[in-house]
Amino acid sequence: MTMKQGSIGVVTSSRMELIDITNQINQIISESDYDSGICFLYNPHTTSALTINEGADPAVQEDMLAALKKIVPSDLPYKHLEGNSPSHMMTSMVGSSEMVFFEKSSLNLGTWQRIFFCEFDGPRKRKMHWRIMPA
Ligand code: ZN
Numbered sequence: 363m364t365m366k367q368g369s370i371g372v373v374t375s376s377r378m379e380l381i382d383i384t385n386q387i388n389q390i391i392s393e394s395d396y397d398s399g400i401c402f403l404y405n406p407h408t409t410s411a412l413t414i415n416e417g418a419d420p421a422v423q424e425d426m427l428a429a430l431k432k433i434v435p436s437d438l439p440y441k442h443l444e445g446n447s448p449s450h451m452m453t454s455m456v457g458s459s460e461m462v463f464f465e466k467s468s469l470n471l472g473t474w475q476r477i478f479f480c481e482f483d484g485p486r487k488r489k490m491h492w493r494i495m496p497a
Contacts, residue, residue, distance in 0.1 A: 364495060364496055365493055365494070365495040366390075366394050366396075366493070366494050366495075367491070367492065367493040367494075368390070368491070368492055369489045369490065369491050369492070370383070370386055370390075370489065370490055370492065371487065371488070371489050372479045372481075372487075372488040372489065372490055373485075373487055373488070374410075374479075374481035374484035374485045374486055374487075374488060375484065375485045376481065376484055376485060377481075377482075377483065377484050377485070378427050378430075378431075378481060378482055378483075378484070379423075379427070379480075379481050379484065380413075380423040380426065380427065380478040380479070380480050380481075381478060381479040381480075381481065382417055382476045382477070382478055383477050383478070383479050383490070384417070384469065384471070384476045384477045387401060387403065387462075387469060387477060387492065388468055388469055390492060390494065391464050391467055391468065391469065391494060392467045392468070394467075394494055396464075396467070396494060396495070396496040397465070397466060397467055397496070398463070398464060398465045398466070398496065398497065399463070399464055399494055399495050399496040399497045400461065400462075400463055400464070400494070400495055400497050401461070401462045401463070401464055401469065401492065401493075401494045402459065402460075402461050402492065402493045402494070403459060403460045403461075403462075403477065403490060403491070403492050404458060404459045404490065404491045404492075404493075405458045405459065405479070405488075405490050405491075406458075406489065406490075406491060407453070407458075407488055408450055408453055409446055409449035409450055409452075409453055409482050409483035410449075410453060410479065410480055410481050410482055410483065410484075410486075410488055411452065411453045411455075411456035411457055411458060411479075411480040411482065412456070412457060412458060412459060412460045412477065412478070412479060412480065412490070413426075413456050413457065413460070413477075413478050413480055414460055414462070414471070414475050414476070414477050414478070415475065415476070415478065416474045416475065416476070417474065417475065417476025417478075418474050423478070430452050430455070430456075430482075431448075433455075434448045434451045434452055434455070435448070436448050446483045448482075449482035449483035452480075452482045453480075453482060456480055460477060462477070463497075464494070
């Protein structure tokens with residue numbers, strides 16, 4: 363099976379933030395010789411995640427972070443001694459991978475959709491793995 367794979371670096375600058383990585387992924391796809399196919403994205407970290415949501419209004423990103431902070435209690439008697447248990451909970455809630463189709467060398471996202479790298483325990487230097495295959 364033909365396939366391409368690699369990783370991209372993501373540098374985060376806040377404790378919690380969403381970073382739009384859609385353009386970087388589209389660049390990878392456009393540099394491949396695949397017209398249409400499947401793109402897999404995988405986040406190998408335990409306190410950051412991947413999600414797809416609205417990118418037109420930045421308030422949606424702020425609302426998502428505010429809601430996650432409200433949903434995940436900061437004052438549980440967490441046993442994890444590192445002190446970042448809420449970040450670990452958010453990572454499992456949001457998820458570590460995404461799969462998106464692409465056509466005409468571009469991600470087949472909905473009109474308002476963007477792909478976000480979700481930092482829950484920054485600032486850090488992160489990475490994210492990708493694989494694309496023609497289909
Ligand atoms: Zn930890």
